[in-house]
Amino acid sequence: MAEQRASYSGLATFMRLPVAEEESAWKVADVVVAGAPFDVATTNRPGARFGPRAIRDQSLQLAWGPIWPWGYDPFERIRAVDAGDVPFDWGRPKELEENLRNHVARVLRAGAAPITLGGDHFCTLPVLRACKERFGPVAVIQFDAHRDVEEGAGQGRIDHGIVFSEALHEGLIEETACVQVGIRTVYPGEAGAGMTVIDAAACHEMHPRQVAAKIRDVVGGRPVYLSFDIDCLDPAFAPGTGTPVPGGLSSHQARAILWELKGLNFIGFDVMEVSPPYDAGEITALMGAMLALDFCCLLAAGKKAM
Numbered sequence: 001m002a003e004q005r006a007s008y009s010g011l012a013t014f015m016r017l018p019v020a021e022e023e024s025a026w027k028v029a030d031v032v033v034a035g036a037p038f039d040v041a042t043t044n045r046p047g048a049r050f051g052p053r054a055i056r057d058q059s060l061q062l063a064w065g066p067i068w069p070w071g072y073d074p075f076e077r078i079r080a081v082d083a084g085d086v087p088f089d090w091g092r093p094k095e096l097e098e099n100l101r102n103h104v105a106r107v108l109r110a111g112a113a114p115i116t117l118g119g120d121h122f123c124t125l126p127v128l129r130a131c132k133e134r135f136g137p138v139a140v141i142q143f144d145a146h147r148d149v150e151e152g153a154g155q156g157r158i159d160h161g162i163v164f165s166e167a168l169h170e171g172l173i174e175e176t177a178c179v180q181v182g183i184r185t186v187y188p189g190e191a192g193a194g195m196t197v198i199d200a201a202a203c204h205e206m207h208p209r210q211v212a213a214k215i216r217d218v219v220g221g222r223p224v225y226l227s228f229d230i231d232c233l234d235p236a237f238a239p240g241t242g243t244p245v246p247g248g249l250s251s252h253q254a255r256a257i258l259w260e261l262k263g264l265n266f267i268g269f270d271v272m273e274v275s276p277p278y279d280a281g282e283i284t285a286l287m288g289a290m291l292a293l294d295f296c297c298l299l300a301a302g303k304k305a306m
């Protein structure tokens with residue numbers, strides 16, 4: 001029997017995965033987890049720089065073998081490692097963009113899928129730049145209260161509200177293959193008009209299976225990146241975030257949608273905007289860990305134990 005350690009004990013890597021900071025170790029990995037402790041781009045509350053550490057901490061509560069309702073331990077089917085946090089000089093925030101992009105490019109070159117623990121949602125932009133290099137313009141499934149398609153693309157701004165307008169401007173994503181889930185804010189501009197929006201009201205009217213079916217229709221078999229802004233959830237379920245908006249999804253709704261996305265051509269995942277200073281009872285960080293774990297279970301679905 002494997003050594004059992006209490007959730008509050010031991011070093012906190014994501015899900016107690018082995019540490020592998022060296023690129024050479026990623027060649028045998030299916031998944032490389034890394035933190036992006038960066039919150040310079042938020043329009044309101046800061047604190048997402050503490051997200052990666054809090055998510056790793058809470059993941060230890062989940063690191064006890066088979067995962068409900070999947071019925072298996074994904075790490076018996078896929079190889080995953082924790083590469084630590086992407087380093088950058090806090091006095092040069094532009095460095096995060098370069099270093100995160102280079103990190104993800106190396107992970108993809110090694111044939112693994114990147115999981116990024118944010119950090120504010122701006123961190124998704126350099127990840128998408130690396131994905132475009134390898135796959136061309138990709139499909140995106142974005143869970144979020146906000147569409148993040150504000151005006152101001154192409155000006156080098158560091159702003160979590162322009163991630164997807166900038167990604168469109170740079171040709172990183174395929175507009176008509178993008179779907180935004182849980183939206184409950186209004187954007188006056190034209191950017192992203194070709195994206196599919198399943199707003200929060202629609203999510204509340206539909207069964208999670210129906211939401212998932214619509215997502216599958218949009219992305220098809222394309223290489224697809226899954227980006228989860230934790231503020232997609234209602235503040236009752238995820239208070240620890242920078243720009244909360246009432247009326248969002250429950251933890252169950254979000255998970256139940258993910259459960260129905262088996263078999264899509266996933267190339268990577270992130271969970272962004274977990275801000276521990278605003279959290280209550282660490283429930284937001286715990287849900288961040290749960291979502292990253294559900295993504296690992298998605299990748300492991302249909303695979304045999306090693």
Ligand code: MN
Pocket residue numbers: 121144146148160229
């Ligand atoms: Mn966002």
Ligand code: MN
Pocket residue numbers: 144145146229231232243
């Ligand atoms: Mn948001």
